[in-house]
Amino acid sequence: MSSPATAIRHRPDIVRTASEYGTTYRMRCPCGTTGPEQAARRMAQVDLNTHVLSLPRVPAAQRCHDQARHDRRDWEPCAVCEHQMPLFDLTIPTSEEQS
Numbered sequence: 001m002s003s004p005a006t007a008i009r010h011r012p013d014i015v016r017t018a019s020e021y022g023t024t025y026r027m028r029c030p031c032g033t034t035g036p037e038q039a040a041r042r043m044a045q046v047d048l049n050t051h052v053l054s055l056p057r058v059p060a061a062q063r064c065h066d067q068a069r070h071d072r073r074d075w076e077p078c079a080v081c082e083h084q085m086p087l088f089d090l091t092i093p094t095s096e097e098q099s
């Protein structure tokens, strides 16, 4: 089984909802995570930050060095930059065992 860990992109956003009770703000992420309704945008921003911080950290080798160009965020591994890493520390896995 292989789990496509990069399939879901975390791009949380703050959704503003105006109702008869007033304006509320809510963090919403494409991964399905939503925050509670907040009375202030600042509070929803805290929920957003908390969600981002809860994400697993990207290994140093997969961190993006040009986020604007590669359309990556701090919490997203970058395949482009990963493949641009120098190969001096590459350990070749021995997938074939001969017995």
Ligand SMILES: [Zn+2]
Binding pocket: 009, 010, 011, 012, 029, 030, 031, 032, 033, 051
């Ligand atoms: Zn998310």
Ligand SMILES: [Zn+2]
Binding pocket: 063, 064, 065, 066, 067, 070, 072, 078, 079, 080, 081, 082
């Ligand atoms: Zn990159």
